[in-house]
Amino acid sequence: MRVEIPRVRVDKQIRDKIYCFCPFHKGGQESRPAMVVYLSGSKGPTFKCHACNEHGSLVEMLTRLGLSQAEAMEFSRRIHRRGAVEERPEDHPTCPEYLMGPFSGRRPKNLIEAGFTREILDEMEVGFDTARARVIYPIRGQQRQLHGVVGGAVFPENDPNYTALYGNLPKYWAYGKHEGFPFQVNPKWTLWNYASVFKSQVDQPVVIVEGFKALMWIKMAGYTNVVSTFGTAYEQAQVSLIAKLKGPYRIFFDSDKAGLAGARSLQKDLRRRRDGVSIVRYPRAVKQPDDLLIDEIRTCLMEKA
Secondary structure (H helix, E strand, O other): OOOOEOOEEEEEEEOOEEEEEOOOOHHHOOOOOOEEEEOOOOOOOEEEEOOOOOEEEHHHHHHHOOOOHHHHHHHHHHHHOOOOOOOOHHHOOOOOHHHHOOOOOOOOHHHHHOOOOHHHHHHOOOEEEOOOOEEEEEEEOOOOOEEEEEEEEOOOOOOHHHHHHHOOOOOEEEOOHHHOOOOOOOHHHOOEOHHHHHHOOOOOOEEEEOOHHHHHHHHHOOOOOEEEOOOOOOOHHHHHHHHOOOOOEEEOOOOOHHHHHHHHHHHHHHHOOOOOEEEOOOOOOOOOHHHOOHHHHHHHHHOOO
16 A cells, blocks of 8 residues: 655655655655655654755654644654564565676776776776766675666766766766666665675775775775765665674765765764774865875774774
8 A cells, every 4th residue: 555644745665665755845846756754763753855864753844844743743653553674685676687788898987097997997897888978886785686777977067068968967877767777776775895895704894985986996995895875875774784794884984064974974873783983084185085095095094083
């Protein structure tokens, strides 16, 4: 039975998550649902918009939308019963491997020019989509099953060529039916490089980054246990996956306002489950890990937080 939330446009429910069109920005007229209502929280349902970062309890959201406190609390209690157990990796659909064929073996020139080695690009299966001028990053699950791909823009968003090539599309685009895939992957089903780290016995901290390039750059510095959350906005299922890895944990998000806020939030959530969680301090004023020299990466990851 389709779930309904008062005064909120619902897209779909997958186990304990309800994907919605956020009512707090764009007048509730998003083209893609950015808000998630989490049903199985220990203190009741919560919500978070991964576009405008509005978050809180479901009761808070409903009262902001005009319901009385009593109405909001009653609905929250009722819908909490629909909560399901945490998502399992096998619940997510997979794609056939042949869909990687058109992109495999095509090393992106822009990444090589930026200093990424051919070895790291091959290890991480990074390819290139010549038809859409996007760098291809495969999204794989815990058993290395292919969930889909994300295509990254070649040009930065402030480059005049960006609009000409990509229009209003975001820098990173999850491929779906329009690009020949059976469904549109949600990268946050997993963590990039999670399968390798999960099986690893290397005695190193688990380094958590938010981007693809940051992960490869840190691996080039000799750190094997690196995972990416695909942005500062993460999901609790990703926190659960990180907690399954042997710590300690070093959060190395970007140094901008969003990155710092995301790092503090992740540190707080992960500390509820595991000890030894710290945030990496940048040695100088740069935006992201791949702006640092390889030796600087090694130095700041060796420092005690």
